Amino acid sequence: MRTVSAARYAVGGVGLLLIGLGVWLVAEQPDPVDVFVWWAGALVLHDGIIAPLVLAVGLLLAGRPGRGLPRGALIVAASVTLVTLPLLLRPGAAANPSALPLPYGRNLLIVLVCVAVVTGAAELVRRRRARSQGDDGADG
Template sequence: MRTVTVLRHALGALGVALVGLGAWLVAAEPDPLGVLAWLVGALVLHDGILAPLVLAVGLLLVGRRRRGLLRGALLVAGSVVLVTLPLLVRPGAPPNPSALPLPYGRNLLIVLVAVAVVTGVSIAVAWGRERGRGHRQGRATADD
């Protein structure tokens, strides 16, 4: 048997074992239906909202000159939002008062603005370099 086939079977068996472990851990929870409802909600949120949104943004970026910078900025902004969103939308006071010692909403907005500013400056610098390079090349061909 080839090494790739053995590796594929081993990884498949590991995946099945981890799914079994996850099912056992859910069953051991005091409220397994609550955990399952959360999992279904996460699945609907991801497949029904997040994935189509990412695909739509990807379609909008096709053919853009600085799409790598834009994708990087969107990845950073999306990651920051995903990390802070559970703390922001949780109702009531946090169980640990040190979990939210600062105003997360304001700080999230500051980070998102910083990401947008850094992205904008990076795009402007790249555009300026490209324009300067084209301008110098244009002069060199005019002198020939």
């Protein structure tokens, strides 16, 4: 047996063990139906909204020179948004008002504006350098 095949089987075995652990942990929940509803919602959100949006943006950027900058900005913006979403969408007020005292919606907007401004400035610098060097700036 080749080393690659052995590693593949080992990783597959660990994956199956983790799936089994997950099923066991869900079965131990007082109401496993809530877990499956959350899972179905996450699946619909990812496969029905997030993945098609990512593919559409990728198609729009595919032929553009210098597409690395907007891609990086979108990755940063999406990551920050995903980290902040649970704090924005939490139901009701926190039991301890000092636990989540910040205005996360406003702060997310500030961070996204900063990402856009830094990306715009970097794009301007990239274009000026490309123009001064006499190439088309297709550094992708």
